[in-house]
Amino acid sequence: MANIYDIARLANVSPATVSRALNGYADVSPKTRQRIQKIVEEVGYRPSAVARGLVTKRSMLIGVFFVDHVNTGFRHPFFQDILASFKDVIGREGYDLLFFSTNTANDKSMSYQSRAEHRRADGILLVAAPRYEAEVAALASSRIPCMSIDMDLIGPRAGYLTSDNYGGAIRAVDFLVQNGHTDIAFIGDKNNGKPGQDRFMGYRKGLQDHGLPFRSEWMDYGDYTESSGYEAANRLLSASQVPSAIFCAGDVMAIGAMEAIREHGLTPGRDISIIGFDDVVLARHVSPSLTTIAQNRNAMGEQAAIALVELMRNPNVVPPTLTIETNLVIRESVKPRI
Amino acid sequence: MANIYDIARLANVSPATVSRALNGYADVSPKTRQRIQKIVEEVGYRPSAVARGLVTKRSMLIGVFFVDHVNTGFRHPFFQDILASFKDVIGREGYDLLFFSTNTANDKSMSYQSRAEHRRADGILLVAAPRYEAEVAALASSRIPCMSIDMDLIGPRAGYLTSDNYGGAIRAVDFLVQNGHTDIAFIGDKNNGKPGQDRFMGYRKGLQDHGLPFRSEWMDYGDYTESSGYEAANRLLSASQVPSAIFCAGDVMAIGAMEAIREHGLTPGRDISIIGFDDVVLARHVSPSLTTIAQNRNAMGEQAAIALVELMRNPNVVPPTLTIETNLVIRESVKPRI
DNA sequence: TTCTATCACGGAAACCTTTTCGGTTGGTGA
DNA sequence: TCACCAACCGAAAAGGTTTCCGTGATAGAA
Numbered sequence A, B: 001m002a003n004i005y006d007i008a009r010l011a012n013v014s015p016a017t018v019s020r021a022l023n024g025y026a027d028v029s030p031k032t033r034q035r036i037q038k039i040v041e042e043v044g045y046r047p048s049a050v051a052r053g054l055v056t057k058r059s060m061l062i063g064v065f066f067v068d069h070v071n072t073g074f075r076h077p078f079f080q081d082i083l084a085s086f087k088d089v090i091g092r093e094g095y096d097l098l099f100f101s102t103n104t105a106n107d108k109s110m111s112y113q114s115r116a117e118h119r120r121a122d123g124i125l126l127v128a129a130p131r132y133e134a135e136v137a138a139l140a141s142s143r144i145p146c147m148s149i150d151m152d153l154i155g156p157r158a159g160y161l162t163s164d165n166y167g168g169a170i171r172a173v174d175f176l177v178q179n180g181h182t183d184i185a186f187i188g189d190k191n192n193g194k195p196g197q198d199r200f201m202g203y204r205k206g207l208q209d210h211g212l213p214f215r216s217e218w219m220d221y222g223d224y225t226e227s228s229g230y231e232a233a234n235r236l237l238s239a240s241q242v243p244s245a246i247f248c249a250g251d252v253m254a255i256g257a258m259e260a261i262r263e264h265g266l267t268p269g270r271d272i273s274i275i276g277f278d279d280v281v282l283a284r285h286v287s288p289s290l291t292t293i294a295q296n297r298n299a300m301g302e303q304a305a306i307a308l309v310e311l312m313r314n315p316n317v318v319p320p321t322l323t324i325e326t327n328l329v330i331r332e333s334v335k336p337r338i
Numbered sequence C: 001t002t003c004t005a006t007c008a009c010g011g012a013a014a015c016c017t018t019t020t021c022g023g024t025t026g027g028t029g030a
Numbered sequence D: 001t002c003a004c005c006a007a008c009c010g011a012a013a014a015g016g017t018t019t020c021c022g023t024g025a026t027a028g029a030a
Helices: A004-011 A015-022 A030-043 A049-056 A079-092 A112-119 A133-140 A165-178 A194-209 A226-236 A251-263 A297-313 B004-011 B015-022 B030-043 B049-056 B079-092 B112-119 B133-140 B165-178 B194-209 B226-236 B251-263 B297-313
Strands: A061-065 A096-099 A123-127 A146-149 A158-163 A184-189 A219-222 A245-248 A273-278 A291-295 A321-324 A326-329 B061-065 B096-099 B123-127 B146-149 B158-163 B184-189 B219-222 B245-248 B273-278 B291-295 B321-324 B326-329
Touching: A004 A015, A004 A030, A015 A030, A049 B049, A049 B112, A061 A112, A079 A096, A079 A123, A079 A297, A112 A133, A112 B049, A123 A133, A123 A297, A133 A146, A146 A297, A158 A165, A158 A194, A158 A297, A165 A184, A165 A194, A165 A245, A165 A273, A165 A291, A165 A326, A184 A194, A184 A226, A184 A251, A219 A226, A226 A245, A226 A251, A245 A251, A251 A273, A297 A321, B004 B015, B004 B030, B015 B030, B061 B112, B079 B096, B079 B123, B079 B297, B112 B133, B123 B133, B123 B297, B133 B146, B146 B297, B158 B165, B158 B194, B158 B297, B165 B184, B165 B194, B165 B245, B165 B273, B165 B291, B165 B326, B184 B194, B184 B226, B184 B251, B219 B226, B226 B245, B226 B251, B245 B251, B251 B273, B297 B321
Parallel strands: A061 A096, A061 A123, A123 A146, A146 A158, A158 A321, A184 A219, A184 A245, A245 A273, A273 A291, B061 B096, B061 B123, B123 B146, B146 B158, B158 B321, B184 B219, B184 B245, B245 B273, B273 B291
Antiparallel strands: A096 B096, A291 A326, B291 B326
């Protein structure tokens, strides 16, 4: 693999001139620039990003952390769009994406911060709620620019972004009420993550807005998996008074809940209305198709990227906390109460 | 950010000794090693991967290329599992994953090979069929260890991996025939990718095995999207003789086909049987749930990773061409012909 | 006591760029 | 003719590791 000295020798110039020519500086004559570029072409020379990184102290790498639980990480249906649009934006700025392979055998002990610093990542994207709270907090309080999604993480250089979970939940309740439902159950997040909290608060606010009481027997929990939604709905259906609608804090749980409803001899959508949250791809395809509060995943990835780039570019910018609008997607799983 | 000289000074040793101590070499006394480690701990020193990479000429980075078509890249439902299990394996070997952000604005001209060499990636994973054939070929013929998935790409250091598409397609036809179907249509890959070719060959072989004729009016094409499956099925349903079963080269197209069947006033599964290929997450949730030939995505990612690691470790190993078994998943969309 | 083997460590080069500072050249205005 | 300026380029340091080779000390053997 040729290096910059080889090119310099071949072009009868100094390495400094080669560097300047290749990086588009002004003070190199057009003809030497062309000569250099021609030689670079012929030899197939590629400047080493690692050597460059050593001197510029910038790796042009954005590190990405997320846990690899079952149903999370790459496998989580929710994060594909976020990552895709995030990548588009930072790619335009010349950055590449680095996925840390968590929990490698050799250095199980390396913390998030260690790994980020080790690779000299210019910025960090934190997505999905990682297990080790302390580690995440340490990363957020470091000097590395950092944006997290769906975790209310702040630090000197760390901001975060979520959907408008509160407003979305209110909207969900509104829509159910508009359809004549007053007996509205809720399946929330057992682990009480930030989005889950907000959706729950929105649920309560929605009830309150319409003068409906909050009944704890219509409140249950899951962990966003299909089976947990199934089980929670089963419990709700055994309540002294069965609700006429269920608001699920996640689409996948909603799909599990529909299964439970069917097993009770009822028809989801007709006998019991269901509304979800997220708008995963599945939502459109299940039957009845799922009415839900959609998160704007592309906007989330995009805005997170824009914010992170700004954070990296300007050391004095105060880390933002952003919230992205949600919107109601009406399908078949909510019917007017008769 | 402290460097190795700082640690050396604090520990009253040379940088060389610090390096040896941290990398677990034998020729450093236990007590100096402990002293060094304690100081490293206190100072929060992290050896720079970029400086290390410069001298060792290994980046410990695996580059990943895939195109960002609509429905491909991160957004493609098919590649999540592959990437997740791939990452697990290479993570265990100490590698991290680098996603090249394709088509950055500043250097639109940089080829795959350029980008890989620029970052000094130790190995490359190619997944999904990229647009620029020539570029891919160039990468495959370079000296960089490279594994590709679903493209029959070979080179001095490049191998590939696919599912047993041929065998799987034969199995699909077998199953339809077992259920009494003899009028079996096929929706294939318009772009004639390697997997699509093999599935088509398997379809023909399956027909032949059972003495059934190949009829070109029962052959149509799509591009693996739902809408293309919908349209292809529409055309098939207008044939002079309507088939009793359709074998789709991809699940997503199969789902589109089911929609078309419904619009023709028929019930998919009952009136016309459908069998797909891939076993995407959706397949289980649509109704009727989709009988399909499942690809073992975890095994694919795992085996690709193992092969790539071996390719990187040993310069003399001949690049493998691997095929992963598929298996039939029986659900509701195929019914015995009455 | 002297010699040799082993252990623990240090010196310094090498890896490949970028960037600052300064130098040379040729041209221009007075 | 002289001073000055702009344009173009070179020398060298810096960035943080690893690794080869060599050296001093210490222990054991003769």
